[in-house]
Amino acid sequence: MKTLAVLSQKGGVGKSTIARLMATAYAGVGWRVKLADFHTKQLANVGWARLRMAAGVQPKVPAEAFANVRKALTQQTQYDLMVFDGKPNFDSVTLEIARESDMILVPAGVTLDDLEPQVKFAHELLSRGVERADILFVLNKTLDSAASVADAKGYVEAAGYRCAATDLPHKTGYQLAQNGGRAINESQYPSLNERADALAQEIIDRFTELAETKK
Numbered sequence: 001m002k003t004l005a006v007l008s009q010k011g012g013v014g015k016s017t018i019a020r021l022m023a024t025a026y027a028g029v030g031w032r033v034k035l036a037d038f039h040t041k042q043l044a045n046v047g048w049a050r051l052r053m054a055a056g057v058q059p060k061v062p063a064e065a066f067a068n069v070r071k072a073l074t075q076q077t078q079y080d081l082m083v084f085d086g087k088p089n090f091d092s093v094t095l096e097i098a099r100e101s102d103m104i105l106v107p108a109g110v111t112l113d114d115l116e117p118q119v120k121f122a123h124e125l126l127s128r129g130v131e132r133a134d135i136l137f138v139l140n141k142t143l144d145s146a147a148s149v150a151d152a153k154g155y156v157e158a159a160g161y162r163c164a165a166t167d168l169p170h171k172t173g174y175q176l177a178q179n180g181g182r183a184i185n186e187s188q189y190p191s192l193n194e195r196a197d198a199l200a201q202e203i204i205d206r207f208t209e210l211a212e213t214k215k
């Protein structure tokens with residue numbers, strides 16, 4: 001079984017949004033996927049999976065809350081992939097998730113206020129033994145300034161991390177999709193879906209590449 005985590009220092013940056021995107025993307029190509037929610041105070045994914053089921057959206061993506069990674073991993077023979085949706089802040093659970101993950105996505109906004117704590121968070125992961133190559137930053141909630149997106153990418157790269165070339169714009173359509181139990185590539189808007197699909201594909205490609213280098 002493979003493991004993909006979405007982690008961050010900050011809340012509200014798009015962890016659950018990106019975790020759902022990746023869970024549905026892999027489920028859509030036939031992988032047996034579990035969306036594991038570690039934000040046990042919110043259980044946002046459990047609610048989202050329930051909405052998805054009620055709306056009959058395919059592919060089905062089971063979600064479950066876990067207090068720690070060890071508990072999630074007891075199910076590893078049942079799945080091809082677990083997507084770990086972390087909780088904000090750096091704590092022992094976050095570190096455990098990071099260590100058990102084949103790849104770690106770190107969502108961030110484009111402002112310095114958003115980027116700085118996320119880069120510090122990534123540095124912290126490295127200092128605890130996580131491999132730099134396993135981390136991929138994803139810029140989320142971007143606005144209409146290409147220059148600010150380019151600056152943010154430059155900031156991430158200057159700090160020594162990879163940053164996905166595709167950023168996710170801040171769009172009401174993405175919120176509506178998720179309110180209906182859909183992932184952000186399943187919205188009512190083809191252009192938004194295309195953008196989310198491009199990000200998902202980029203992440204899939206990097207995930208595959210990492211798996212090959214680790215063989």
Ligand SMILES: Nc1ncnc2c1ncn2[C@@H]1O[C@H](COP(=O)(O)OP(=O)(O)O)[C@@H](O)[C@H]1O
Nearest residue numbers: 011012013014015016017141168169170171174
């Ligand atoms: N690109 C986006 N466009 C619009 N709304 C977004 C976008 N990404 C996330 N959101 C919204 O922002 C809020 C926080 O996102 P979420 O994925 O739950 O973050 P986290 O899991 O890191 O707390 C949610 O209401 C979500 O729908």
Ligand SMILES: [Mg+2]
Nearest residue numbers: 015016039044
């Ligand atoms: Mg969340």
